[in-house]
Amino acid sequence: MINCNNLILGYDKAITPAFNLAINDNQWIGIIGKNGAGKSTFLKTMLGNLAVISGSIKILGQAPGKINQLISYIPQEREINLADRMSGISLILSSAVGWRFGLPWYSHKLRRRVAELIELVGAGDYAHQPFNTLSGGQKKRIYLAQALVNQPRLLLLDEPLADLDPHAKQHFIAALQKIHQHQKLGLLIISHDMHEIACHLDAFIHFSSTGVHFCETIECVKEDSYVGV
Amino acid sequence: MWAYSFMQNALLAGLMVAVVCGVVSVFVILRRTGFAAHALGHMSLTGAAGAALLGFPSLLGQLLLNSLAAVVMGLLGDKVKKNDLAVGVVLTFVLGLGAYFLFLFQNNYAGSVMSILFGNIFAVSSAQLWSLLILGLSVLVVLMMISRPLIFASIDPVVAASRNVPLRLLSVIFFLILAVTVSMACQVVGVLLVFVLLIIPGAIGMQCGESIYGIVALSVMSAVAAVVVALYISYQFDLPASFCITMLLCAGYFIGLIKNYVVKT
Numbered sequence: 001m002i003n004c005n006n007l008i009l010g011y012d013k014a015i016t017p018a019f020n021l022a023i024n025d026n027q028w029i030g031i032i033g034k035n036g037a038g039k040s041t042f043l044k045t046m047l048g049n050l051a052v053i054s055g056s057i058k059i060l061g062q063a064p065g066k067i068n069q070l071i072s073y074i075p076q077e078r079e080i081n082l083a084d085r086m087s088g089i090s091l092i093l094s095s096a097v098g099w100r101f102g103l104p105w106y107s108h109k110l111r112r113r114v115a116e117l118i119e120l121v122g123a124g125d126y127a128h129q130p131f132n133t134l135s136g137g138q139k140k141r142i143y144l145a146q147a148l149v150n151q152p153r154l155l156l157l158d159e160p161l162a163d164l165d166p167h168a169k170q171h172f173i174a175a176l177q178k179i180h181q182h183q184k185l186g187l188l189i190i191s192h193d194m195h196e197i198a199c200h201l202d203a204f205i206h207f208s209s210t211g212v213h214f215c216e217t218i219e220c221v222k223e224d225s226y227v228g229v
Numbered sequence: 230m231w232a233y234s235f236m237q238n239a240l241l242a243g244l245m246v247a248v249v250c251g252v253v254s255v256f257v258i259l260r261r262t263g264f265a266a267h268a269l270g271h272m273s274l275t276g277a278a279g280a281a282l283l284g285f286p287s288l289l290g291q292l293l294l295n296s297l298a299a300v301v302m303g304l305l306g307d308k309v310k311k312n313d314l315a316v317g318v319v320l321t322f323v324l325g326l327g328a329y330f331l332f333l334f335q336n337n338y339a340g341s342v343m344s345i346l347f348g349n350i351f352a353v354s355s356a357q358l359w360s361l362l363i364l365g366l367s368v369l370v371v372l373m374m375i376s377r378p379l380i381f382a383s384i385d386p387v388v389a390a391s392r393n394v395p396l397r398l399l400s401v402i403f404f405l406i407l408a409v410t411v412s413m414a415c416q417v418v419g420v421l422l423v424f425v426l427l428i429i430p431g432a433i434g435m436q437c438g439e440s441i442y443g444i445v446a447l448s449v450m451s452a453v454a455a456v457v458v459a460l461y462i463s464y465q466f467d468l469p470a471s472f473c474i475t476m477l478l479c480a481g482y483f484i485g486l487i488k489n490y491v492v493k494t
Contacts, residue, residue, distance in 0.1 A: 047391050065393065073391040081259050081384050083435035083444060090440055091384060098381030099394045103373050104441070146388075 001025045001154065001186045002046070006055035009041045014053045016041075019212035021205065028180060028187040030194050030218070033207030039190045040076065042207070043156045046188075047073055060153060069099065072147035074140075076158040076190075080131070088127045088134065088142035089114060095146050110149075117145040120182060121175040137168025141175050148183065157189040161196065173197050194218060230464050235351050239470070242353040243456035245365045246417045246426065251449030252372060253410045254431030255441070256403065259383040263428055264313055265302060265404065268320040269295050269411040270423035275327030276412075277345045277420075282330055287345065288360060291415060295408035298323055303401030348419030350460070350470045357416060364413050368406050375402055380441055417456075418471040426452060429478040436485035451481055 004021040008014045016038040023029060031039045044050045045057060048065020060067055082091060092114050093106050118127045121141045126134055131142065140160055147155055161169050177200055180187075191197065194204070198218040206213045206220070213220075230236055257266050273291040280290020298319050305315030344352070353361075372379070382389040382399050390396050407427075414423045430452035431444070438444030459473035 048393075049391070068391060068393045071391070073388060075387050075391070078385065078387045081261065081386075083259070083438070085435065085437070085439045086441075086444075087439065094380050094384050094441070095388065095392075098378060098389060099392050100377055101374055102377055104377040104380060146385075 001027065001060060003058045004055065005057075007057050008053040008055055009038045009045055009050075010053045011041070011050065016207065017211050018055060021212065021214055023186070023188075023203075023214075026184055026186050027202045028200065029189070030198060030201045030204045031188055031190045031207065032194050032204055032218075037207035037209075038212070039207050040158055042205075043073065043158055043188065043190070046156065047071065069150065070153040071156060072150065072152040072154070073156045074143050074147050074158065074160055076162065082131050084132060085130050087129060088123065088131050088139075088145070089118070091131055091142060092117070092127075092146045092149050096149050114145070114149060117148050120148075120178055121145045122171060122178075135168065137164050137171060140164065140168075140172055144172075144175055144179070148179065153185055155185055155187045157187065157191075159190055159192070161191050161193045169193065169196060173200070176200060230461075235353075236460070236464065238353045238355065238358055239350045239460055240457070241358055242361055243350055243417055243460055243470075244453060245358075245361045246413050247430075247452035247456040248449055249365045249368050249410055250414055250426040251430045251434075251452035252369065252445055253406060254427045254429070254452070255434055255445050255448050256372075256379065256383060256431075257407065257427050258431040258435060259380075260403065262316075262403075262407065263424070265316045266407060266411060266427040267424045268316045269298065269408055270415065270420045271320060272298050272323040272327070273411060273415045273420045273423070274345060275323050275330060277415075278327055278330035282333060288357065288412060288416065291412040292364075292409065294323065295412050296405055299404035299408035300401055303404035304397065344419070345415070346419050346421050347469065348415060348417050348422065348471050350417045353416060361413055361416065364409050368409050368413075371402065371406060375399060379403060418474055422471050422475055425475045425478055429482050430455075433478070433481050433485055436482070436489055451478065455481065 002021065002023040004019060006018045006020065008018050009016045015036065031042065033039050041050060045052055046059055046064055047068060057064055060070060080091065093110070094104070096110055118124055121144045123138065123141045123145060126138050127142065131139070134142070160172060164172060173196060176197065180200060189197070195218070204215045204218055206215055231240065257263055272295055276291035276294030277287035279294060280287050302315045302319050305318070378389070378394045379399055382394050382396055386396060410427065411423050414426045418426055430448040433451040434444040434448030438447045455474050455477040459470055459477055462468060462473045463470040
């Protein structure tokens with residue numbers, strides 16, 4: 001699914017040493033590392049928003065930016081400009097093939113799919129409520145449904161558990177778990193609370209000053225004390 | 230009163246401008262480009278002054294200058310949050326130019342300044358009606374063509390960018406749409422009150438509408454109703470039409486505000 005060859009990431013200058021990685025289809029991967037180690041840069045590079053410093057990366061056999069319709073990205077910070085009474089459903093519908101030109105047309109099939117996704121992420125009780133009145137945890141589950149509406153092959157989550165209270169975290173992780181059971185897609189998740197979701201993941205990528213390593217278990221990265229294994 | 234040709238022209242011009250502004254104002258609010266709408270209105274003054282200097286119709290001058298400014302603003306501020314800075318820079322430059330035009334034309338220009346500032350819907354000619362129709366249809370057709378990615382990019386710009394939605398291109402096209410709409414609306418309410426038709430209908434739509442289509446429909450209906458009723462009041466009581474449009478739309482917005490407050494409490 002993802003192949004990195006002597007890849008060096010960075011903005012204008014390198015922030016990671018060269019590394020090689022091979023991630024298989026439908027694997028669920030946790031990305032761990034200190035702030036500034038290159039985790040978010042990795043996701044932005046995959047989307048083609050940032051150029052590589054050197055080396056190459058292929059996602060589903062394509063160069064970054066070529067197949068973004070098959071990748072869903074949930075950024076750490078975002079700007080949502082919904083009107084006061086617009087609901088989470090409006091947000092999800094607006095994203096459905098949102099890159100295609102023309103008038104938006106929300107078919108019965110699409111609405112049915114959105115309803116299924118809302119059930120899948122457990123947002124049925126509040127998906128019709130005005131989005132701006134929802135809590136942080138509720139909004140994040142709407143974002144999950146939104147990310148799935150275009151049937152992506154790969155899901156990129158950047159710190160989805162940040163700012164959530166323990167209760168909301170558990171709900172979000174439960175939603176991820178259900179997605180893992182019902183949808184065939186790969187997932188890369190950056191989190192500083194990796195110990196809370198580690199049991200649902202297949203492997204980990206550790207970004208550190210010494211290099212970028214692929215680990216089958218979270219124990220292999222426990223030298224980073226903040227991982228909190 | 231509707232038998233008079235100047236009233237028929239005023240009604241047709243008002244309806245065309247109201248429909249276009251009703252649709253565009255929803256996007257102005259969603260994309261937080263209220264400042265741009267206001268700035269383009271002010272820039273229209275420079276466009277009209279420049280046209281007078283060169284002997285062109287004022288609508289042409291407004292269209293050309295606003296479109297040029299729109300392209301620059303669109304290129305500088307493709308992200309919704311970056312718009313204000315881009316608009317501010319272009320507005321300052323164009324207003325400076327306007328001050329110079331006004332200086333050159335201080336004798337001949339002053340007479341028409343009032344109609345440019347506050348509009349004169351009762352003076353719309355048949356030729357202007359055709360111009361408004363062509364411009365209005367162009368705006369609506371282009372909006373229909375780009376509405377899906379424009380809605381996505383307006384509501385959720387970061388995720389839209391990650392999906393390869395062309396934010397910069399959409400920003401330029403939207404600013405061009407706004408430039409044309411402002412130039413149209415200036416004929417009816419003038420450059421100072423153009424803000425009214427580009428903000429309040431959308432704001433009224435958002436007070437009650439829950440979906441994008443619902444909001445646009447309510448916005449268009451409120452703009453159309455305000456223009457038609459304002460023309461009637463203006464004729465019957467000999468009041469300025471732009472004043473009546475402004476008061477009616479503001480009243481509609483405040484009624485919606487009170488209604489929502491009452492429902493909430």
